[in-house]
Amino acid sequence: MTMNTQTISGVFAGEVTGIDITRPLPDETIAAIEAGMDRHAVLVFHDQPLTDDTQRAFSRQFGELESAAGGHVTAVRDRRLPLDMQDASNLDQNQNVLTRDDRRRFFNLGNRLWHSDSSFRAVPAKYSLLSGRIVAEQGGNTEFADMRAAYDALDAATKAEIDGLVCEHSLMFSRGLLGFTELTEAEIAMFRPVCQPLVRVHPVTGRKSLFLSAHGGTIIGWPVPEARAFLRDLTEQATQRRFVYSHRWRQHDLVMWDNRQTMHRVTRFDESQPRDMRRTTIAGTATA
Amino acid sequence: MINQIRPSFANGGFGGEVSWIDLTHPLNRKRVTAIECGIDRYVVIVYHGQQITDDQQKAFSLNFGVLEGTAVGTVPGALDQPRPGAFMADVPNLRPDNKPLARGDKRHMFNLGNRLWHTGSSFRAVLTKYTLISRLIGPDPTRRFE
Numbered sequence: 001m002t003m004n005t006q007t008i009s010g011v012f013a014g015e016v017t018g019i020d021i022t023r024p025l026p027d028e029t030i031a032a033i034e035a036g037m038d039r040h041a042v043l044v045f046h047d048q049p050l051t052d053d054t055q056r057a058f059s060r061q062f063g064e065l066e067s068a069a070g071g072h073v074t075a076v077r078d079r080r081l082p083l084d085m086q087d088a089s090n091l092d093q094n095q096n097v098l099t100r101d102d103r104r105r106f107f108n109l110g111n112r113l114w115h116s117d118s119s120f121r122a123v124p125a126k127y128s129l130l131s132g133r134i135v136a137e138q139g140g141n142t143e144f145a146d147m148r149a150a151y152d153a154l155d156a157a158t159k160a161e162i163d164g165l166v167c168e169h170s171l172m173f174s175r176g177l178l179g180f181t182e183l184t185e186a187e188i189a190m191f192r193p194v195c196q197p198l199v200r201v202h203p204v205t206g207r208k209s210l211f212l213s214a215h216g217g218t219i220i221g222w223p224v225p226e227a228r229a230f231l232r233d234l235t236e237q238a239t240q241r242r243f244v245y246s247h248r249w250r251q252h253d254l255v256m257w258d259n260r261q262t263m264h265r266v267t268r269f270d271e272s273q274p275r276d277m278r279r280t281t282i283a284g285t286a287t288a
Numbered sequence: 289m290i291n292q293i294r295p296s297f298a299n300g301g302f303g304g305e306v307s308w309i310d311l312t313h314p315l316n317r318k319r320v321t322a323i324e325c326g327i328d329r330y331v332v333i334v335y336h337g338q339q340i341t342d343d344q345q346k347a348f349s350l351n352f353g354v355l356e357g358t359a360v361g362t363v364p365g366a367l368d369q370p371r372p373g374a375f376m377a378d379v380p381n382l383r384p385d386n387k388p389l390a391r392g393d394k395r396h397m398f399n400l401g402n403r404l405w406h407t408g409s410s411f412r413a414v415l416t417k418y419t420l421i422s423r424l425i426g427p428d429p430t431r432r433f434e
Contacts, residue, residue: 223391223392223397225397225400226391226396226397226400229400229403229404232403232404233403
C-alpha cells in the first residue's frame with residue numbers, strides 16, 4: 001500500500017489514500033503527512049475506523065495533545081470524554097442528545113461561526129484532527145477557508161494597514177455574537193482575552209495568512225465598533241466561496257487541518273439526531 | 289426610455305445602469321413609470337454623472353412616493369444640528385460643519401452599522417420601498433458599495 005495525496009478537485013484541501021492510520025506509522029510517512037499539511041492545510045482520510053486510543057496514538061505523532069480544560073462551559077466532572085479528547089458532539093455524558101435550551105448546546109452553537117481552534121488560548125492550536133464516529137445524515141458539513149489565499153487576495157493598502165495589528169481573542173466574544181452572554185464569574189475569569197497578531201507567518205512555509213476567528217473581538221488601539229466592523233469585513237472577504245472547501249462527512253472520515261492557515265465552521269444539521277465527532281488537538285506555539 | 293436601462297454587470301440580470309437621463313429636471317409620468325419598471329426588473333439602478341442638489345434629489349424622489357422621515361433611526365443627539373433636512377438621511381462621515389467625524393465620535397460608531405448587510409429601515413413598523421443615494425464626495429472609487 002502506497003500513500004498518495006491528491007488535491008481535491010477545485011479546492012485547496014487534499015485527500016490521502018493508501019494508508020491505514022489506525023496503526024502505528026513509520027517516521028517517513030508522518031513526515032509525508034506533515035508535508036501534505038504544509039501544502040494543503042486540510043487533509044481528508046476516508047474509511048479510518050478509529051477508537052479514542054488509536055486516534056490519540058495517530059495524533060501524538062504530530063506533537064503534544066492540547067487539553068480541553070478552560071475551553072467550555074461544561075464542568076470537567078460532567079464531560080463525556082477525557083480532557084485530551086475534545087467533544088464536538090451534541091451529546092451529554094449519558095449519550096443523550098442535548099436539549100434545545102441546554103446552555104452547553106448554546107455554547108456549542110459557536111462552532112457554527114468561522115473560527116480557528118483555540119485562538120482564545122495564549123498558545124493556539126497547531127493541528128486539529130476530527131473523527132466522524134456518528135455523522136449527520138444531512139448538513140453538519142465542516143467548511144474550511146484558506147487564510148493564506150485570503151491574505152494574498154487583499155489589496156496592498158489593506159496588507160500595509162493590518163501589518164503589526166494585534167487582536168484580543170476570547171470565547172466571550174464568539175459566544176457574545178450569538179447573544180450567549182450569561183456566564184458565571186468563574187467562566188468570565190476562565191475566558192479572559194488573549195492577544196494574537198492579525199497576520200501570521202507559517203513556521204515551515206513562511207507564507208503569510210490572516211489570523212481571523214470569531215473569538216477575535218478587539219484590535220488593540222482601535223475603538224471597538226470600528227475594530228469589529230473591520231474584522232467582520234475581513235472575515236466576509238476571507239470566506240468567499242472561492243476560498244472554501246466544504247467537507248461532507250462519511251462515517252469513519254478523519255479530517256485534519258492546520259489552524260495556523262485556516263478557519264472552519266460546522267453547518268447546520270438536525271440536532272434531534274446524535275452526531276458524535278471527536279477531536280484531538282495538537283498544541284501549537286505562542287504567537288506573541 | 290426602458291431601452292436606456294441596461295444591465296450593469298455581465299453576470300446576469302441584477303443591477304442596471306441608466307445611460308441617458310437628467311435627474312435635475314422634472315420627469316413626465318411616462319418616464320417615471322419606465323424607471324419603476326426598470327427597478328422592478330433590475331432592483332438596483334445606477335445613474336452616473338448627476339450633479340444633483342438636495343432639492344432636486346427630493347423632487348426626483350417624490351416621483352416614487354412619500355419621503356420617509358429620519359427623526360427616528362439615528363443615534364440620539366445626532367439631529368441637534370442636522371446637516372441636511374429631516375427628509376435626507378445623512379450617510380456620510382461628516383459633522384454639521386462638514387468636517388469629518390472624529391474616530392471616537394458616537395455618530396461615527398453608529399454609522400459603522402452600515403458596514404453590515406441590511407435592508408433600509410427594517411427596524412421600522414412601516415418599511416421603505418426605494419432608497420436613493422447620491423454620492424457627492426467619496427474616497428478611492430475602488431471602495432465598493434455592495
